[in-house]
Amino acid sequence: MPYDLIVIGSGPGGYVCAIRAAQLGMKVAVVEKDKTFGGTCLNVGCIPSKALLHASELFDEAGEKFGKMGIKVGAPKLDLAAMMKFKDEGVDGNVKGVAFLLKKNKIDSFQGSGRIAAPGKVEVKAAAGETQTLDTKSIVIATGSDVARLRGVEIDEKRIVSSTGALVLEKVPERLLVVGAGVIGLELGSVWRRLGAEVVVVEFLDRILPGTDLDVAKNFQRILQKQGLSFKLSSKVTGVDTSGKKLKATVEPAAGGAAETIEGDVVLVAIGRVPFTEGLGLEDVGVQKDNRGRVVIDAHFATNVPGIYAIGDVIAGPMLAHKAEDEGVAVAEIIAGQAGHVNYDVIPNVVYTFPELATVGKSEEELKEAGITYNVGKFPFTANGRAKVNLQTEGFVKILADAKSDRVLGVHILGPDAGNMIAEAAVAMEFGAAAEDIARTCHAHPTLTEAVKEAALAAGKRSIHM
Numbered sequence: 134m135p136y137d138l139i140v141i142g143s144g145p146g147g148y149v150c151a152i153r154a155a156q157l158g159m160k161v162a163v164v165e166k167d168k169t170f171g172g173t174c175l176n177v178g179c180i181p182s183k184a185l186l187h188a189s190e191l192f193d194e195a196g197e198k199f200g201k202m203g204i205k206v207g208a209p210k211l212d213l214a215a216m217m218k219f220k221d222e223g224v225d226g227n228v229k230g231v232a233f234l235l236k237k238n239k240i241d242s243f244q245g246s247g248r249i250a251a252p253g254k255v256e257v258k259a260a261a262g263e264t265q266t267l268d269t270k271s272i273v274i275a276t277g278s279d280v281a282r283l284r285g286v287e288i289d290e291k292r293i294v295s296s297t298g299a300l301v302l303e304k305v306p307e308r309l310l311v312v313g314a315g316v317i318g319l320e321l322g323s324v325w326r327r328l329g330a331e332v333v334v335v336e337f338l339d340r341i342l343p344g345t346d347l348d349v350a351k352n353f354q355r356i357l358q359k360q361g362l363s364f365k366l367s368s369k370v371t372g373v374d375t376s377g378k379k380l381k382a383t384v385e386p387a388a389g390g391a392a393e394t395i396e397g398d399v400v401l402v403a404i405g406r407v408p409f410t411e412g413l414g415l416e417d418v419g420v421q422k423d424n425r426g427r428v429v430i431d432a433h434f435a436t437n438v439p440g441i442y443a444i445g446d447v448i449a450g451p452m453l454a455h456k457a458e459d460e461g462v463a464v465a466e467i468i469a470g471q472a473g474h475v476n477y478d479v480i481p482n483v484v485y486t487f488p489e490l491a492t493v494g495k496s497e498e499e500l501k502e503a504g505i506t507y508n509v510g511k512f513p514f515t516a517n518g519r520a521k522v523n524l525q526t527e528g529f530v531k532i533l534a535d536a537k538s539d540r541v542l543g544v545h546i547l548g549p550d551a552g553n554m555i556a557e558a559a560v561a562m563e564f565g566a567a568a569e570d571i572a573r574t575c576h577a578h579p580t581l582t583e584a585v586k587e588a589a590l591a592a593g594k595r596s597i598h599m
């Protein structure tokens with residue numbers, strides 16, 4: 134009997150889609166080419182990077198802050214192998230969790246590379262070489278993304294690494310050169326800085342975190358610099374000489390000009406990710422891609438070929454696990470005849486450094502460009518009781534509210550636990566809240582969330598603790 138749905142790829146987009154489809158009564162199969170389920174996110178992305186961020190943050194705190202709180206432990210010593218084991222165990226637990234959920238929902242899984250032989254036909258080629266063809270009514274492409282390469286810089290995952298190699302370094306580099314000041318570069322740069330590396334970040338643009346509210350990004354850069362990361366903006370790495378004991382990177386001004394050499398022990402190439410569709414057979418079945426290699430879909434995640442859909446990193450939009458998950462749910466519901474939907478205006482984005490940077494909605498630059506007038510409500514963590522007593526006062530909450538309606542258009546939190554706190558803003562925005570709605574909501578004391586309430590009050594120029 135044919136499947137109702139075959140999902141190709143078991144990342145957060147694919148496995149969530151499969152589970153939702155099974156809940157809706159479909160007969161579902163998942164095809165995954167790697168040995169473990171969970172995709173980039175669980176194996177070499179969100180989960181291992183957060184494990185190292187967590188561990189290195191505590192290592193840093195033990196050295197820097199414990200003494201101030203009366204905890205005398207002496208200088209902490211790093212056992213990198215044990216830290217890596219801690220990270221690997223975390224990954225293992227998570228990928229096994231996906232295997233458990235697939236089984237629980239009676240989803241068949243096939244290990245091997247999936248190719249769309251024709252609409253309704255998926256060919257699975259196992260690592261050993263044998264091939265089988267599965268029949269299905271619908272196909273969801275959830276094949277995710279791969280590391281973007283830099284011309285002239287060959288990644289060997291030993292000395293010149295992508296994020297994948299940067300998660301498994303066997304020793305702390307004396308100097309780490311990070312190419313790209315995006316989320317991944319800043320997170321992994323922070324990890325290795327905390328563990329003792331000197332970290333230099335080279336960025337093509339004249340700012341870090343392109344797309345993020347500029348005022349927030351500038352403040353964030355200042356905080357990271359105080360932690361010891363150094364930045365070379367408006368610069369590009371054009372090559373890396375690997376012949377000597379030290380790597381020698383050629384760095385030129387982005388606008389052109391005299392090159393300089395920066396030495397390092399490890400170079401991390403973190404210039405972004407590209408959609409992954411290799412071997413899927415899209416050209417043969419005529420599935421359209423755009424000029425950046427992304428699968429083109431309509432408002433219902435349908436490609437131009439009937440019965441074939443796509444979600445996650447392989448389509449346009451922010452390359453984020455929760456965006457892929459929500460698309461997975463939406464497309465399963467659409468295939469089942471329901472009204473699945475993703476609100477792209479309210480997708481939070483978090484950088485898990487310390488402090489964290491979490492944003493949802495529009496930046497000031499975006500609002501200006503759209504000609505929308507807005508009020509800014511800002512509240513610093515220096516004025517928040519809980520942040521003060523915890524010695525974590527860097528950063529602020531910034532709320533952008535429509536000048537006419539007071540509706541919340543964007544929330545930017547630079548501060549401790551911002552990634553958790555942004556959920557409140559996302560819920561408020563989903564419900565079309567005004568800044569006043571947040572301001573009039575009782576927030577527990579003493580919590581960091583009071584800074585969100587105060588920023589909402591500040592948007593109406595009536596902050597209490599400022």
Ligand SMILES: Cc1cc2nc3c(=O)[nH]c(=O)nc-3n(C[C@H](O)[C@H](O)[C@H](O)COP(=O)(O)OP(=O)(O)OC[C@H]3O[C@@H](n4cnc5c(N)ncnc54)[C@H](O)[C@@H]3O)c2cc1C
Pocket residue numbers: 141142143144145146147164165166167170171172173174175177178179180182245246247248275276277278296297317409411412413444445446447452453454455456457485
């Ligand atoms: C270092 C790093 C840190 C990150 N941190 C975060 C974070 O903190 N938060 C966040 O939201 N996002 C984070 N991301 C991004 C996140 O990992 C991706 O957005 C997310 O994994 C996309 O999910 P997906 O399901 O679209 O694809 P993927 O997770 O990439 O999964 C695709 C799967 O498809 C499989 N596949 C591909 N082709 C085939 C084929 N032909 N046949 C069978 N299987 C195939 C692949 O093996 C893979 O398992 C991070 C990424 C990296 C690299």
